[in-house]
Amino acid sequence: MALPIGEIIGIACVVAFVLLSIGFLIYRRFCRIGTNHHLYHEAEALKEERANLSISQSSPNLVNECDGKEGIRNTVKRSLQAFRQSTLPTVSERHLTFERSLSHKLDLSNVEFSVQSLSQKSQPSIGKIKPELYKQTLIDETKLEQSCGKLYFSLRYDMQNEHLFVTIINATNLPAKDFSGTSDPYVKVYLLPDRKTKFQTKVHRKTLNPEFNETFMFNVSCQELNSRSVQFSLYDFDRFSRHDLIGDVIVKQDLLDENISKEKFFSFDIISSNQEKADLGELMMSLCYLPTAGRLTVTIIKARNLKAMDITGSSDPYVKVALMCQGKRIRKRKTSVKRSTLRPVYNEAIVFDVPQEHIEEISLVIKVVDYDRIGSNEVMGCCGIGPHFPGIGRDHWYEMLENPRKPLAQWYTLTEQVDFSSLDSTPNGGKHTNSSKSKSKDFKENLFPD
Numbered sequence: 001m002a003l004p005i006g007e008i009i010g011i012a013c014v015v016a017f018v019l020l021s022i023g024f025l026i027y028r029r030f031c032r033i034g035t036n037h038h039l040y041h042e043a044e045a046l047k048e049e050r051a052n053l054s055i056s057q058s059s060p061n062l063v064n065e066c067d068g069k070e071g072i073r074n075t076v077k078r079s080l081q082a083f084r085q086s087t088l089p090t091v092s093e094r095h096l097t098f099e100r101s102l103s104h105k106l107d108l109s110n111v112e113f114s115v116q117s118l119s120q121k122s123q124p125s126i127g128k129i130k131p132e133l134y135k136q137t138l139i140d141e142t143k144l145e146q147s148c149g150k151l152y153f154s155l156r157y158d159m160q161n162e163h164l165f166v167t168i169i170n171a172t173n174l175p176a177k178d179f180s181g182t183s184d185p186y187v188k189v190y191l192l193p194d195r196k197t198k199f200q201t202k203v204h205r206k207t208l209n210p211e212f213n214e215t216f217m218f219n220v221s222c223q224e225l226n227s228r229s230v231q232f233s234l235y236d237f238d239r240f241s242r243h244d245l246i247g248d249v250i251v252k253q254d255l256l257d258e259n260i261s262k263e264k265f266f267s268f269d270i271i272s273s274n275q276e277k278a279d280l281g282e283l284m285m286s287l288c289y290l291p292t293a294g295r296l297t298v299t300i301i302k303a304r305n306l307k308a309m310d311i312t313g314s315s316d317p318y319v320k321v322a323l324m325c326q327g328k329r330i331r332k333r334k335t336s337v338k339r340s341t342l343r344p345v346y347n348e349a350i351v352f353d354v355p356q357e358h359i360e361e362i363s364l365v366i367k368v369v370d371y372d373r374i375g376s377n378e379v380m381g382c383c384g385i386g387p388h389f390p391g392i393g394r395d396h397w398y399e400m401l402e403n404p405r406k407p408l409a410q411w412y413t414l415t416e417q418v419d420f421s422s423l424d425s426t427p428n429g430g431k432h433t434n435s436s437k438s439k440s441k442d443f444k445e446n447l448f449p450d
Helices: 005-051 068-087 093-105 131-146 356-361 392-402 420-424 434-447
Strands: 147-158 163-172 185-192 194-200 211-219 229-236 244-251 264-271 282-290 295-304 317-325 328-334 345-353 362-370 378-385 408-413
Touching: 147 229, 147 244, 163 185, 163 229, 185 211, 194 392, 282 362, 282 378, 282 392, 295 317, 317 345, 328 345, 356 362, 378 392, 378 408, 392 408
Parallel strands: none
Antiparallel strands: 147 163, 147 264, 163 211, 185 194, 185 229, 229 244, 244 264, 282 295, 282 408, 295 345, 317 328, 317 362, 362 378
């Protein structure tokens, strides 16, 4: 039976594959035998070369150790040593030159070392502390703080016409308020307790010893003269900001006892304001009063040169305003907190309702406070405004009353504390009477109706 063509082709392929595999195996076997035979001949040739190797006669001290196993070992050791030396890093010529020059210059073996003790320098002897020197300095400082010069003036009272004549003559040794070392002084005159009626001299430019020679007249009866006092307030004129208070002179003694029917001359020391000694910064505020509406507006504008209260050298200041009556707080307001600044700008208005008949009985206490998120808030400085406070606070208050519906700005020097004892007295200098207390009670009832 004849086989199909496909099966014949398959059997032929299998037989061919088997024959090729057998031929490949036989070929590899013969290649290995040839390689081994070639390596054997090379090894025999190497042995013959080593047997015929002769030692060079240029090294007569070397012994011919090439014969035998010991010679082969020594030869291998020398070749390995030469190979190691060739692989070690070489030293450059410039380094060798430097070492040679250094060995010539420094011969430390011949240097002799010795330890010597240095003699201590004698410190200059310190003398004894002399307390009188420091005492003298403190005395001088207190004198400088209290002494603001002298004011010369004269008083004369005309009994027939009931006129008091006040003549401001001159002032001497005034403190310098400008950077140029001078001042621009002028004087305001009041007949206390009335501060609405005032007179002012001309401004004298760039001088510490101004000559005024100006006379002013007050209408006052003879019966009232004993209860009146004359106050002189000296200011330094400033074109670009509020004027600085230099100091005050107050004549408190009974004027009739001074026998001023004829002109009498006086010389008083000018007493500096306590507010001028503070170094806690300044606060600018604006006051405005509307009599018809009974509305008092306090605008906190800005502050400068505040005291740093935080470790970072800055503060987080805000301002508290308290409305006071007879030393008791009846209303309070505060501004927003300004973060990390010593020169905050607020421009925030605070409004109080104060009837016109009670405007003379109240005062304002302003405090600049440093906000602290963790601990308690700390007061950085404060000031007082009103008829019961001396100095700028009282002048600013009466200037507001003289100019209704007009905002008036003023810089205030911050102090460590406010004298609340002055709030228990009336602007005339006396204590509150029962009538004034009843008025104050009515005022509180108007502010806080049931």
